[in-house]
Amino acid sequence: MSSDGYIKVSKFVSSHDAALVAVSKTRTAGQIMEIYNLGQRIFGENRVQELLVKKLLLPADIEWHLIGHLQKNKVKQLLPHVKLIHSADSIELLSLLNEEAEKQKLKVNVLLQVKIAQEESKYGFSLAELKIALTIYQSGKYPHIVVRGLMGMASLTPDREVVRSEFAGLHKIYMDLIESSGNGMEFFNILSMGMSGDYDIAIEEGANMVRIGSLLFQ
Numbered sequence: 001m002s003s004d005g006y007i008k009v010s011k012f013v014s015s016h017d018a019a020l021v022a023v024s025k026t027r028t029a030g031q032i033m034e035i036y037n038l039g040q041r042i043f044g045e046n047r048v049q050e051l052l053v054k055k056l057l058l059p060a061d062i063e064w065h066l067i068g069h070l071q072k073n074k075v076k077q078l079l080p081h082v083k084l085i086h087s088a089d090s091i092e093l094l095s096l097l098n099e100e101a102e103k104q105k106l107k108v109n110v111l112l113q114v115k116i117a118q119e120e121s122k123y124g125f126s127l128a129e130l131k132i133a134l135t136i137y138q139s140g141k142y143p144h145i146v147v148r149g150l151m152g153m154a155s156l157t158p159d160r161e162v163v164r165s166e167f168a169g170l171h172k173i174y175m176d177l178i179e180s181s182g183n184g185m186e187f188f189n190i191l192s193m194g195m196s197g198d199y200d201i202a203i204e205e206g207a208n209m210v211r212i213g214s215l216l217f218q
């Protein structure tokens, strides 16, 4: 792992690098410091309150990412403290993020979470909704938001071919959007997919950011 949080995945499975988000939800500050001391600087939490508490306790050079569903009443508190929100999952949330970022005079970096799992998952855009959200964004309606890319979670299944095809599907959507090079897409370059159980497949299918918890904190 290099100091910028990128793991050299070439050693394992593939020829490109992926940024590692160390998922520290439910872990103590002491456990996080062990990973920090190895050089890791990007940590991901799925609850706003936990992220804020840990940010206060831990070194200031940690880059905090929110990876879990964001409740609307937590947006205001979260914004000054988060580097990237992986879980922008509705048009209502995007509007609110833009509004609050404007009030706080900052820009908020987000990934649009896309529903790729077959199972009924609660959160994420369908492909049709994603297109609507991007159309609104590209029309300039969210000047305080920077859409940095996409995030997805594969089905929880032992069938690795199902997982692979879901990741491949999201990669295709991601590449199509890059090629369309629409308005506001200058910084669209992050594909966040893969967790402890499936990050190797995700990287093979084009992820450049992986979110790993249990494998790191043992």
Ligand SMILES: *Cc1c(COP(=O)(O)O)cnc(C)c1O
Binding pocket: 023, 025, 046, 067, 068, 153, 194, 195, 196, 197, 211, 212, 213, 214, 215
């Ligand atoms: C918990 C979590 C992870 C990490 O899961 P592990 O299986 O522990 O690696 C990744 N992404 C999201 C959105 C999570 O909530």
